[in-house]
Amino acid sequence: MHYGRGREQVWDQRSGRCFVNKFSAPQIRLTTTGCVAMVSFLGPLFVGQPIHAAGGPFTAQQAEDGHTKYNSHCAQCHRPNLQGGTGPALTGDAFKGKWAGKPVADLRTYNQTKMPPNAPGTLPDDQIDPITAYILSKNGVPPGDTPLGEDTASAQIPK
Ligand code: HEC
Numbered sequence: 704m705h706y707g708r709g710r711e712q713v714w715d716q717r718s719g720r721c722f723v724n725k726f727s728a729p730q731i732r733l734t735t736t737g738c739v740a741m742v743s744f745l746g747p748l749f750v751g752q753p754i755h756a757a758g759g760p761f762t763a764q765q766a767e768d769g770h771t772k773y774n775s776h777c778a779q780c781h782r783p784n785l786q787g788g789t790g791p792a793l794t795g796d797a798f799k800g801k802w803a804g805k806p807v808a809d810l811r812t813y814n815q816t817k818m819p820p821n822a823p824g825t826l827p828d829d830q831i832d833p834i835t836a837y838i839l840s841k842n843g844v845p846p847g848d849t850p851l852g853e854d855t856a857s858a859q860i861p862k
Pocket of ligand 1: 773776777778779780781789790791792793797798801813814818819820821826834
């Protein structure tokens with residue numbers, strides 16, 4: 704499943720040839736089957752980024768971990784179901800309307816520098832990353848292979 708996107712990119716639409724040819728001796732010509740087989744094998748090495756981009760910039764385990772941390776630090780105001788209480792809802796149309804299309808980094812930075820309002824900036828990365836992952840997962844963003852962290856936070860929150 705994961706490799707579907709990689710294959711599309713690797714298969715050169717215009718020439719109808721496997722791009723692997725471009726890196727091989729010119730006399731080698733791969734058939735479609737050969738290309739797919741080769742890419743299935745080498746794909747993860749070549750197209751790591753597109754594969755990861757297919758899922759969210761966080762792992763399922765991170766979101767699960769974030770659930771507990773969210774309950775400890777955020778649920779008192781945003782409620783355990785994220786529907787909002789003292790603080791606004793962190794899921795649903797209004798929330799998505801505000802954050803979708805923005806970099807994950809914006810949400811991560813907001814959480815870290817503004818929340819909780821009575822002690823902003825107190826939660827370290829190992830709390831903020833899982834909590835942000837949990838909030839994304841509760842907004843329908845699917846988990847991927849790469850844990851959320853500074854280097855993946857440029858990914859966009861899907862619309
Ligand atoms: C003491 C109550 C309280 C706690 C605890 C708290 N928040 Fe908030 N949160 C608020 C309030 C109030 C706002 C609205 C702030 C504003 O509009 O300026 C808010 C706003 C937000 C927003 C922006 C929502 C939007 O509509 O854009 C996010 C995201 C958020 N909080 C995340 C968190 C996270 C993550 C935690 C835990 C680390 C947390 N909050 C803990 C009260 C709280």
